Amino acid sequence: MFKLFTNNRGNSSIHFDNYNFRYFRTNKSSGDIVWRCVQKTCNVTIITNNEKTVLIRSNIKDHQHDEDNDEQKKELQKIRTAIKRKAIENVYEKPIKIIRKELSSTY
Numbered sequence: 639m640f641k642l643f644t645n646n647r648g649n650s651s652i653h654f655d656n657y658n659f660r661y662f663r664t665n666k667s668s669g670d671i672v673w674r675c676v677q678k679t680c681n682v683t684i685i686t687n688n689e690k691t692v693l694i695r696s697n698i699k700d701h702q703h704d705e706d707n708d709e710q711k712k713e714l715q716k717i718r719t720a721i722k723r724k725a726i727e728n729v730y731e732k733p734i735k736i737i738r739k740e741l742s743s744t745y
């Protein structure tokens with residue numbers, strides 16, 4: 639199953655098998671839509687019909703990176719924000735020390 643959604647920039651995207659794909663191009667002759675993995679270094683594409691209702695083809699097995707896990711991203715964002723805040727609060731503490739502290743307290 640795949641899920642249509644709109645990304646932060648307002649572009650139509652697809653979530654399929656734990657990976658996110660962004661609109662890549664429309665096949666002029668068939669009208670099929672090609673979606674490309676959001677990871678810039680990744681070449682995996684999936685194709686849906688023009689109505690975005692049927693998945694026609696995917697080469698999903700070839701991803702060379704971890705799944706796009708939203709929870710994981712949110713967690714990372716939380717850590718980054720905490721690190722930034724701590725870095726401002728503790729101006730005399732070396733940043734690397736703050737990062738280590740934050741990571742060990744989160745995990």
Ligand SMILES: [Zn+2]
Nearest residue numbers: 675680682701
């Ligand atoms: Zn990928």
